[in-house]
Amino acid sequence: HLIYAWTDLDKKKRRDHSGMSCFIVEREMGLQTGTIHGKLGIRAGNTGWVAMNDVRVPVENMLGQEGEGFKIAMSALDNGRYTVAAGSTGLVRACLESSMKYCKERQAFGKPIGEYQLVKEMIAQMVRDYDVSRLLYLKVGWMKNEGLRNTREVALAKWYACDAAEKAAADAMEIHGAYGYSNEYPVERYFRNSKAAVIYEGTREIQKLIQADYALGNRINNPVRKTLPKWQPDE
Known part of the structure; x- marks a missing residue:
């Protein structure tokens, strides 16, 4: 899963999107997923939700450079x-x-x-x-x-x-x-x-x-x- 998170808190306060980074988060790290039911259409598509609680991701899982x-x-x-x-x-x-x-x-x-x-x-x-x-x-x-x-x-x-x-x-x-x-x-x-x-x-x-x-x-x-x-x- 690709998760986007703020890595620069000062830029977060200013809502400057250059303070966001992308991470590869594996399910074994504590990430939970589930399927969303009751959709009007595209019912064959596996639309789902993602939940994280105290998930720690190492810096080497960052995709690209910080701020990208x-x-x-x-x-x-x-x-x-x-x-x-x-x-x-x-x-x-x-x-x-x-x-x-x-x-x-x-x-x-x-x-x-x-x-x-x-x-x-x-x-x-x-x-x-x-x-x-x-x-x-x-x-x-x-x-x-x-x-x-x-x-x-x-x-x-x-x-x-x-x-x-x-x-x-x-x-x-x-x-x-x-x-x-x-x-x-x-x-x-x-x-x-x-x-x-x-x-x-x-x-x-x-x-x-x-x-x-x-x-x-x-x-x-x-x-x-x-x-x-x-x-x-x-x-």
Whole structure:
């Protein structure tokens, strides 16, 4: 487990995040964990709690240098936002596939509901949002592979894909009608899961602030200190 703690009490009083450090804490040191139950969505994910009581961690367990905890946490957010963007893109696709199938099966007033213009509009938006979301997160993947910092790009990918997933899930519920509200079809699960993606790894409001700060010059990218080896796909 990675635990972030204040290591400079003077900076803690000033709420200066450069006084935070990151530590690797092993379970045997006295760390306790448990599973959180009763979530609205992402029920297959093992979301849990962490508790510590009189846990002592040696200095050699510090990750990076003293005072770099906040930077490490922010780099973890960049990686987390990438996975959320990719997962939300998959959620849009799942909503699209389920909705297209149902549009061909369900008939109203003698013809499939997919022939009605307002239903077509919802399908068209899913198609557009899937393609755009996919392009955004694939661009971030390329940047990661090239060792380029991607804080702005991954925040944009996360913002767009999560909004797209939330809209696609809501529209899929509409297309499925009353069936969308039951667990006979998967769209009710897509709807529940879509809300979590909007929240974790930074809400849409946070992603908006990041975009504005970069555009206004309030934030700049520093070179990545260390990079992983490039991923080489099999030929």
